[in-house]
Amino acid sequence: MYDAIVIGARCAGASTAMLLARQGHRVLVVDRASFPSDVISTHFLWPHGMSYLNRWGLLDQVLAVTPSYSTMKLVNDGIELTGSVPAELLREYFRDLHGDDSGVVQSYASVRRLVLDQILVEAAAKAGAEVRTNFAVRELLVSDGRVVGIRGRTLDGELVEERARIVVGADGRNSFVARTLNLPKYDERPRCTFAYWTYYSGFDLGLGQIHRRGRLACAVVPTNFEQNMTLVWGPSEWSRDFRRDVPGNFQRALDFVSPELGEVVRTRGTRMERIYGTLDQAAFLRPLHGPGWVLVGDAECFKDQCTAIGMTHAFRDAELTSAALHRWLTGEATIDEAMTTYETRRRSQNAAAYYDYVCTLAEMRPYRHDELQLFVALRGNQQEIDRFIATHADIAPVSEFFQASNLFQLNDAAKESSAGYAIFEDFAATSRMYQQNPFA
Incomplete structure (x- = not known):
């Protein structure tokens, strides 16, 4: 009898x-996979993701093979x-979230999953922990309505049954x-x-960059093996046309x-791998826990990749889940008390607001005139730029940054006007152009 069986051995599990x-x-x-192995992922870590690794004593291993940087460039x-x-x-x-602030670092990194996992x-x-790879779970064992274990098959075909006090589903958006x-x-x-996305060698931009124009966006971030993860994305309704010529439309x-960035990639970059893609990133929530089971990571809450928050949230869930289960397993709390505490922290008002924020961004509608004016206003206030980046990364509450009083103050404090930015020269015409599918 194990205390816990965890299904899925990647970031969350x-x-x-x-x-x-x-x-x-x-x-x-x-896990059904063997390691090291890659998996579809934007594999980006915001500073709180890096801080979790530092809290766990693993950051030095990651940084030994992964470039990091302390500032991000966002261009809208x-x-x-x-x-x-x-x-x-x-x-x-x-x-x-966790009651202590040990291990905080301010760095970012893009870590390939075959390295990090x-x-x-x-x-x-x-x-x-006992780790079994190449193990395919075929069945959940249930007794009196409660999950009590798993039945699965090893690589050589042996059918194995194991039992535990709790089963943790950390097996991704398509969770078994x-x-x-x-x-x-x-x-x-x-x-x-x-x-x-794909990977280019041949250039070093020094820091991660995220650019957006109209309904399209791109990112270039340094990653392992002296390469740059290079990503483009847009609204799902344009995907069919994009797929007609993936390499050409990527450029x-x-x-x-x-x-x-296009010029850098075209003239200095050497593509090192094929171009990978994902089309269906519809967001959803699932129940967090029930009799004998709990979900963590994408299995419980899946969001679009547009803010690249998945791995960081997986680390957050791992620390919250393990703390709650520890209280129950040691008798400090009943399972209901422990899971209620976990759910309260995971399903807070801030979490709901950030979920809405990501889902709204994922629609990839062009920015409104007033939204772009806000970005201009931010340029005159480094403190508010930093707070906006923290809000975008789910470190600061969305509701605090976007409350009306703060937006008024930002506009009052703006030291630059919209003059000099091409987007404002004929905004109506540009907005109409942005609605047209360039891949059709």
Whole structure:
């Protein structure tokens, strides 16, 4: 009898297994994959994601093979904002969620999953968790309406049955646990982005950049192996036309969103891998927990990639889930008390507001005139630029930044006008042009 069986050994699952094992619990973590292996992912970590790795003693391993940087560049229709997440907002985030602010760092990184997931799996095993790879879970064992274990098949075909006090579903958006239990999806948001990405060598921009123009966006961020993860995305309704010529439209999208980045990629970049893509990123929520089971990561809450928050939220869920289960497993709280605390923190008003924020961004509608004026106003106030980046990354509450009184103050404090930005020269005509599908 294990204390916990964790299904899925990547960001959410390996982290949860590691933290539970470090607290002295008997943990089994299984995955149908072997490691190291890659998986579809934007594989970006915001500063709180890096801070979780630091809290767990794993950051140095990641940084030994991964470039990092302390500022981000966001460019919306030619309006550039470059800044850093304030340390105090990071500390406040960890105090509010976890009760302590140890390990806070202000850096960003893009970590390939075949690098990061291997580090996490090895850390789980070192902590004492039993790790079984190439293990396909075929069935959940249920007794008196409660999940009590799993039945699965090893690589050599042996059918194995294991039992535990709790089963953790950390198996992604297409979660076997959720499907087997017929868990409903709710608050579904069908409007989303398509995204294509690949890896280029041959240039070094020094920091991560995210650009957006009209209904298209791109990002270039340094990653492992002296390469740059290069990503383009747009509204899902344009995906069919984009797919008719993926390599050509990939470069066309870069050139449209940022001619400067397009030129760098075209003239200096060497593509090192094929172009990967994902089309269906419709967001949804599922129930967090039930008799004998709990979900973490994308299995419970899946959001569009447009803010690249998935891995960071997986780490957050791992720490919250393991803390709640530890209270129950040690007898400090009943399972209902522990899970209620977990759900209260996960389903807070701030979490709902950020979910709405991401889903709205994923519609990829062109920015309004007043929204672009806000970006111009931000350029005169570094403190507010930093707070906006923190809000975009779900470190500061969305409601605080976008409250009316703050927006009025920003506009009053603006030191620049909209003059000099091409987007404002004939805004109506440009907005009409943005609505046209450039790949049709």
